[in-house]
Amino acid sequence: MLIFTLRRIAYTIPIMLGVSLVCFALVHISPGDPLVSILPPDASVDLQQQLMAIYGFDRSYPEQFIRWLSRALQGDLGNSIATGRPVTSEVMNAVGNTLILAVTATIIGFTFGGLFGFVAGFFRDSWIDKLASTLAVVGVSVPHYWLGMVLVIVFSVELGWFPATGAGPGGSSQWSWDWDHLRHLVLPAVTMSVIPMGIVARTVRALVADILQQEFVTGLRAKGLLDRGVLAHVIKNAAPTALAVMGLQLGYLLGGSILIETVFSWPGTGFLLGQAIFQRDLPLLQGTILVLAMFFVILNLVVDVVQSALDPRLQRG
Amino acid sequence: MRTSLLRTTAAAALVATLSVAAPAWAQTTLTIGMTAADIPRTSGQPDQGFEGNRFTGIPMYDALTHWDLSSETDPSVVIPGLATEWTVNPDDPTRWTFTLREGVTFHDGSPFNAAAVVWNVEKVLNDQAPHFAPDQVGATTSRMPTLRSASVIDDYTVELVTSQPDAFLPLNMTMLFMASPTHWQALYDAVDASVTDPAERAAAAWTAFAADPSGTGPFMGDLLVPRERFEMVRNPNYWDPARTPTIDRVVLIPLPDANARTAALLSGQVDWIEAPAPDAIPRIEAEGNVIYSNPQPHVWPWQFSFAEDSPWLDRRVRHAANLCVNREELQVLLGGYMGIPQGTVNEGHPWWGNPSFEITYDPDAARALMEEAGFGPGNPLPVTVQTSASGSGQMQPVTMNEYIQQSLADCFFDVTLDVIEWNTLFTNWRQGALSEGSRGADAINVSFATMDPFFAMVRFVSTQTFPPVSNNWGYFGNDEFDALIAEARTSFDAAERDAALARLHARVVEEAPFLWVANDVGPRAMSPAVGNVVQPKSWFIDIAPMTMAD
Numbered sequence: 109m110l111i112f113t114l115r116r117i118a119y120t121i122p123i124m125l126g127v128s129l130v131c132f133a134l135v136h137i138s139p140g141d142p143l144v145s146i147l148p149p150d151a152s153v154d155l156q157q158q159l160m161a162i163y164g165f166d167r168s169y170p171e172q173f174i175r176w177l178s179r180a181l182q183g184d185l186g187n188s189i190a191t192g193r194p195v196t197s198e199v200m201n202a203v204g205n206t207l208i209l210a211v212t213a214t215i216i217g218f219t220f221g222g223l224f225g226f227v228a229g230f231f232r233d234s235w236i237d238k239l240a241s242t243l244a245v246v247g248v249s250v251p252h253y254w255l256g257m258v259l260v261i262v263f264s265v266e267l268g269w270f271p272a273t274g275a276g277p278g279g280s281s282q283w284s285w286d287w288d289h290l291r292h293l294v295l296p297a298v299t300m301s302v303i304p305m306g307i308v309a310r311t312v313r314a315l316v317a318d319i320l321q322q323e324f325v326t327g328l329r330a331k332g333l334l335d336r337g338v339l340a341h342v343i344k345n346a347a348p349t350a351l352a353v354m355g356l357q358l359g360y361l362l363g364g365s366i367l368i369e370t371v372f373s374w375p376g377t378g379f380l381l382g383q384a385i386f387q388r389d390l391p392l393l394q395g396t397i398l399v400l401a402m403f404f405v406i407l408n409l410v411v412d413v414v415q416s417a418l419d420p421r422l423q424r425g
Numbered sequence: 426m427r428t429s430l431l432r433t434t435a436a437a438a439l440v441a442t443l444s445v446a447a448p449a450w451a452q453t454t455l456t457i458g459m460t461a462a463d464i465p466r467t468s469g470q471p472d473q474g475f476e477g478n479r480f481t482g483i484p485m486y487d488a489l490t491h492w493d494l495s496s497e498t499d500p501s502v503v504i505p506g507l508a509t510e511w512t513v514n515p516d517d518p519t520r521w522t523f524t525l526r527e528g529v530t531f532h533d534g535s536p537f538n539a540a541a542v543v544w545n546v547e548k549v550l551n552d553q554a555p556h557f558a559p560d561q562v563g564a565t566t567s568r569m570p571t572l573r574s575a576s577v578i579d580d581y582t583v584e585l586v587t588s589q590p591d592a593f594l595p596l597n598m599t600m601l602f603m604a605s606p607t608h609w610q611a612l613y614d615a616v617d618a619s620v621t622d623p624a625e626r627a628a629a630a631w632t633a634f635a636a637d638p639s640g641t642g643p644f645m646g647d648l649l650v651p652r653e654r655f656e657m658v659r660n661p662n663y664w665d666p667a668r669t670p671t672i673d674r675v676v677l678i679p680l681p682d683a684n685a686r687t688a689a690l691l692s693g694q695v696d697w698i699e700a701p702a703p704d705a706i707p708r709i710e711a712e713g714n715v716i717y718s719n720p721q722p723h724v725w726p727w728q729f730s731f732a733e734d735s736p737w738l739d740r741r742v743r744h745a746a747n748l749c750v751n752r753e754e755l756q757v758l759l760g761g762y763m764g765i766p767q768g769t770v771n772e773g774h775p776w777w778g779n780p781s782f783e784i785t786y787d788p789d790a791a792r793a794l795m796e797e798a799g800f801g802p803g804n805p806l807p808v809t810v811q812t813s814a815s816g817s818g819q820m821q822p823v824t825m826n827e828y829i830q831q832s833l834a835d836c837f838f839d840v841t842l843d844v845i846e847w848n849t850l851f852t853n854w855r856q857g858a859l860s861e862g863s864r865g866a867d868a869i870n871v872s873f874a875t876m877d878p879f880f881a882m883v884r885f886v887s888t889q890t891f892p893p894v895s896n897n898w899g900y901f902g903n904d905e906f907d908a909l910i911a912e913a914r915t916s917f918d919a920a921e922r923d924a925a926l927a928r929l930h931a932r933v934v935e936e937a938p939f940l941w942v943a944n945d946v947g948p949r950a951m952s953p954a955v956g957n958v959v960q961p962k963s964w965f966i967d968i969a970p971m972t973m974a975d
Contacts, residue, residue, distance in 0.1 A: 158552070192466075192632045193635075257688075264688055265691045271694055272691075273678070274694070278654075371685055373679070382462070
């Protein structure tokens with residue numbers, strides 16, 4: 109197990125390097141002016157060149173990449189061109205806000221998704237299965253930005269139960285787990301949970317239905333095990349695959365959602381990424397993509413390790 | 426007896442405490458939902474276009490000159506700000522003397538004086554100055570293209586030097602906001618000693634200044650939560666009693682999505698939103714909110730190409746296009762939220778000039794002109810316009826361009842729309858009609874502000890502003906226009922300058938290098954609790970005199 113874990117950690121190093129190179133290259137090869145966020149459209153060529161030199165965009169790409177990577181390795185992702193603020197703190201604040209949203213959405217999505225999937229799989233082809241499957245399909249299919257807007261219209265504008273926007277009465281810097289702040293979290297978290305809920309429900313349903321068809325379940329029943337005992341075996345067999353799917357979904361959620369976070373003005377990574385893209389703020393864009401990519405790499409590592417702990421056969425591969 | 430005395434004393438103390446605390450309970454807060462995706466820069470030279478100047482510039486900072494924002498009906502003109510008067514040196518018209526207002530202090534308590542003006546000029550023009558702020562240069566220097574330096578004459582007199590005689594300087598100076606040198610220096614000194622590079626220390630000081638700003642304006646920065654909210658409190662010691670705020674606190678929230686802004690207003694989270702979703706305006710009004718709008722110094726045009734073989738080289742064709750768009754019908758299409766332009770500025774403006782060509786809707790006259798120019802139903806004139814699907818000031822570009830396409834078809838034009846991404850269109854605008862990016866377009870649709878003469882006219886009609894120098898995308902210009910511009914630039918008396926600009930404007934309209942289509946009216950929706958609102962004919966609005974019901 110230890111060797112497997114160390115080997116997986118070693119694999120992540122070239123992956124991380126590759127990710128950093130790709131995110132640097134993607135940002136730089138896209139067309140447009142890297143100083144568009146601070147240069148007006150009528151800026152003179154002289155002014156443009158002066159600022160290119162000040163910000164170091166006149167250097168060669170390899171030189172820019174090496175400087176950026178060496179600073180990134182020390183935890184310094186540079187400063188945002190648009191605001192002048194350090195990218196590291198901007199990204200970390202956004203990650204914190206997205207974590208609050210993603211973890212809440214995960215709890216909602218995985219709990220209900222797992223429940224719906226399990227019930228649907230266990231009572232396959234019954235009306236409960238059809239209802240749960242319908243909910244899952246709706247969850248996967250409905251555009252979440254549309255759902256977010258509908259929830260805002262119903263619960264904020266019409267009923268006035270929850271705020272339409274923001275991460276608390278004083279902004280996310282004063283976040284606390286009291287009702288004043290949680291009110292701001294309800295609508296974006298519910299909106300965000302719908303897709304993972306649907307995916308988890310469909311996955312769990314298929315897994316449970318498949319496992320229940322297998323001979324060892326018949327054997328367990330023949331041994332006289334009650335439904336409760338059978339369920340425990342079904343859960344244990346379904347867990348590795350379900351966990352992998354959940355891990356991927358959690359990764360997506362941690363990446364934030366540009367659409368949901370924009371609709372609700374939730375200051376997470378998706379919102380930050382959207383702003384960095386529209387302002388073409390290269391250091392912020394690179395830093396945000398890099399941090400999110402690293403999250404994904406680390407999360408996959410954790411999922412692999414947990415999966416292999418649950419199913420030791422995977423370690424042989 | 427003693428107990429009774431204690432109770433009486435305690436009750437009196439409680440009453441006294443409550444009466445002292447009462448004003449805190451009555452604190453008024455105005456919360457604004459902006460269209461900007463981020464808090465505009467708060468360190469003195471805002472970004473995010475003129476929305477930045479509107480919300481983190483004018484409320485917190487003063488400039489040497491101000492826009493008069495006190496009238497809904499009159500054009501917004503330049504008035505004294507931190508300078509009480511200014512004169513140009515008759516022997517050397519590149520040298521200006523500004524007399525400063527005495528007794529003004531920054532929010533940190535330090536005095537405003539000539540040294541502070543020099544310091545603020547150097548923050549964007551002198552890259553050797555310790556406080557040089559490269560991220561503020563872009564938003565500033567292009568708005569005062571001829572300013573070169575400043576020097577102290579005495580405590581309350583400063584000299585500004587321009588690269589050429591330029592009568593537009595007092596208008597340009599509305600855009601240079603005065604930040605506190607003393608406060609910046611204190612923040613610079615407080616930067617961690619481990620940061621040794623002077624440029625990095627300066628950048629860190631400016632970042633700290635943005636979080637804890639100090640200007641001389643009617644509001645003082647109080648809380649910055651990056652990308653989420655910015656809070657300002659009233660400056661009770663503001664130097665202009667007419668603009669000393671009564672609203673205790675103003676909260677700015679970036680809400681780039683129009684539907685999110687509308688929902689925030691309807692749910693009572695904010696008191697004021699910029700640019701509400703047009704189809705939600707009836708609902709907003711039905712809830713008792715008020716929509717304010719007024720034509721802004723803004724033009725939504727087609728800017729014609731004058732390159733070789735351009736279809737717009739014939740003035741009859743340019744006039745025909747201007748006569749063939751039914752702007753009143755387009756106004757209805759936009760729900761009424763559009764102004765009808767008569768030129769780059771409208772009648773009543775000091776630069777109007779009474780041009781002989783009237784921009785109106787007369788399709789018969791337009792068709793006659795086109796037939797004169799050799800076009801007709803069987804021989805339409807093909808033209809291509811490059812536009813964007815969205816963008817700042819672009820209103821509803823696709824809808825509007827499709828309407829124009831349909832209108833011009835009635836006058837023998839065959840219009841092709843080339844819709845591209847907004848930032849790419851912006852880049853093309855500077856690179857000109859002959860650039861590869863323009864893909865052979867004969868016209869470009871980029872809206873522009875007309876606050877000052879350079880931005881309104883000069884950059885579009887001078888031979889000195891051909892691409893890539895500035896935005897004369899279509900290469901329009903000749904000796905006559907250069908002479909008119911020179912005359913305006915060297916008319917240092919305000920009335921004479923306006924008269925020269927009026928002559929220039931009249932000739933611009935007569936030669937029609939644009940198809941003038943619309944003025945934005947800048948709709949904003951406010952809760953009825955917001956009072957004393959004056960929506961001037963400007964991109965800006967003055968929050969300071971507004972009131973807020975408890």
